[in-house]
Amino acid sequence: MNKSDFILILILSTVIFIFYLFLNDKKSYAYVYYENNLIKKIDLKKDDIYKVNGYNGEVIIEVKDNKLRVKKENSSLHLCSKQGFVNNIPIVCLPNKIVIDFNNNEYDVVV
Amino acid sequence: MKKIVLLILFIFILSGCNKNDMYDKTLFYMDTAIEIKLYDVDEEHANKALSDIEKMYEKYHKLTDRYNEYEDVINVYYLNNVLKVNEKIEISNELSEIINYGIKMYDETDGYINIAMGNVIDVWKEYREKESGVPNLYELDKPIDISYISLTDNIYLKKKDVKLDLGAYVKGYVTELVGKYLEDENINKYLINAGGNVKLGNKYRLKKYNVGLEEPFNTSNIYKTLSVENVSIVTSGSYQRYYEYDGNIYSHIINPKTLFPDNYTKSVTVITENSAYADIMSTYLFMLPIEDGLKLVNEKEGIEAIWYSDQIYYSDSFDKYEQK
Numbered sequence: 005m006n007k008s009d010f011i012l013i014l015i016l017s018t019v020i021f022i023f024y025l026f027l028n029d030k031k032s033y034a035y036v037y038y039e040n041n042l043i044k045k046i047d048l049k050k051d052d053i054y055k056v057n058g059y060n061g062e063v064i065i066e067v068k069d070n071k072l073r074v075k076k077e078n079s080s081l082h083l084c085s086k087q088g089f090v091n092n093i094p095i096v097c098l099p100n101k102i103v104i105d106f107n108n109n110e111y112d113v114v115v
Numbered sequence: 116m117k118k119i120v121l122l123i124l125f126i127f128i129l130s131g132c133n134k135n136d137m138y139d140k141t142l143f144y145m146d147t148a149i150e151i152k153l154y155d156v157d158e159e160h161a162n163k164a165l166s167d168i169e170k171m172y173e174k175y176h177k178l179t180d181r182y183n184e185y186e187d188v189i190n191v192y193y194l195n196n197v198l199k200v201n202e203k204i205e206i207s208n209e210l211s212e213i214i215n216y217g218i219k220m221y222d223e224t225d226g227y228i229n230i231a232m233g234n235v236i237d238v239w240k241e242y243r244e245k246e247s248g249v250p251n252l253y254e255l256d257k258p259i260d261i262s263y264i265s266l267t268d269n270i271y272l273k274k275k276d277v278k279l280d281l282g283a284y285v286k287g288y289v290t291e292l293v294g295k296y297l298e299d300e301n302i303n304k305y306l307i308n309a310g311g312n313v314k315l316g317n318k319y320r321l322k323k324y325n326v327g328l329e330e331p332f333n334t335s336n337i338y339k340t341l342s343v344e345n346v347s348i349v350t351s352g353s354y355q356r357y358y359e360y361d362g363n364i365y366s367h368i369i370n371p372k373t374l375f376p377d378n379y380t381k382s383v384t385v386i387t388e389n390s391a392y393a394d395i396m397s398t399y400l401f402m403l404p405i406e407d408g409l410k411l412v413n414e415k416e417g418i419e420a421i422w423y424s425d426q427i428y429y430s431d432s433f434d435k436y437e438q439k
Contacts, residue, residue: 042327044335047335111326113325114337115311115326
């Protein structure tokens with residue numbers, strides 16, 4: 005690993021970083037999965053409260069200021085509601101079999 | 116050093132087949148937004164194709180427009196409102212073909228798809244726009260018999276004052292033509308969404324197209340995700356255009372047998388190869404009791420359907436389109 009290698013890596017990571025930022029900017033939706041099936045697409049630009057059905061009953065999701073949290077859910081440890089507001093890290097509610105993801109896993113089309 | 120160069124190359128290749136070669140355009144014709152996406156095509160070819168496609172939608176929009184007249188075009192408005200009863204007129208091949216398709220589909224659908232329904236659809240449209248009341252049978256007693264229309268060798272004639280309405284399939288019909296055009300142009304990876312009339316070409320990446328089906332009356336909720344390519348998908352639903360009166364929902368799809376809208380299902384989505392046929396079948400199935408529709412679809416080859424009603428109903432092989 006010489007100097008030019010280092011510079012290349014630096015340039016490369018900058019490019020990737022910019023690219024990532026650009027993609028990140030488009031992440032205005034959250035996707036809610038139940039047992040790996042997508043059940044809801046949530047617009048993060050709209051502050052709102054959503055209810056979905058998890059394995060242990062209702063899971064309440066709150067959107068506020070482009071971020072999302074699980075407000076209420078039925079589990080013994082309440083791990084996913086303790087996670088608080090996020091807009092990039094997936095929320096996994098294992099006992100409820102609910103996953104909330106922000107990946108740009110956008111639909112090609114919704115009808 | 117070599118590894119890094121390879122890595123850079125790899126990233127360029129990745130980004131190359133990702134976004135750079137997708138071209139899209141949104142058009143507005145036939146009272147709807149039409150979204151076109153072309154993948155894996157060079158810029159010049161894409162621009163030419165998008166402009167040709169726009170011309171196609173524009174041409175058919177004018178030909179099938181019920182509410183406006185255009186210079187130098189004999190269109191549906193002309194046939195309905197200008198042409199006199201028992202007066203002959205020569206129409207273009209394109210209009211002739213689209214009307215003939217409708218006449219053929221009348222037989223295919225046991226008379227449920229009736230392009231001569233315009234008079235009755237107009238009455239319901241008035242009620243839908245004022246969002247109150249329900250027409251009585253006297254108001255709906257208008258000429259709608261398809262036998263009042265005759266079309267031979269592009270010569271159109273109406274024996275009574277019937278009005279054509281091609282709304283049940285015109286979007287699907289033109290979208291099918293656009294798909295054929297793209298395939299002739301060797302653009303095989305494409306997505307067309309003409310106001311819910313979706314036609315998809317080959318997949319443009321490793322995964323097939325992700326298609327979400329929205330819940331009727333609660334459209335931010337997706338109740339089913341499909342993973343498909345080379346199919347047409349059309350949904351007919353009461354939630355798309357309707358009005359509510361006295362606790363009942365009156366959808367825009369009027370059953371020619373009863374002259375009233377049906378309420379068997381909130382929506383039905385059809386998947387089949389041909390977009391015009393998908394459009395026809397979704398409208399037809401919307402007017403049938405679900406068990407009759409299921410039987411019909413299961414007897415036919417190459418067509419699947421899903422109903423969103425009190426529960427979700429699937430045709431026998433629908434699951435092959437579901438995202439696993």
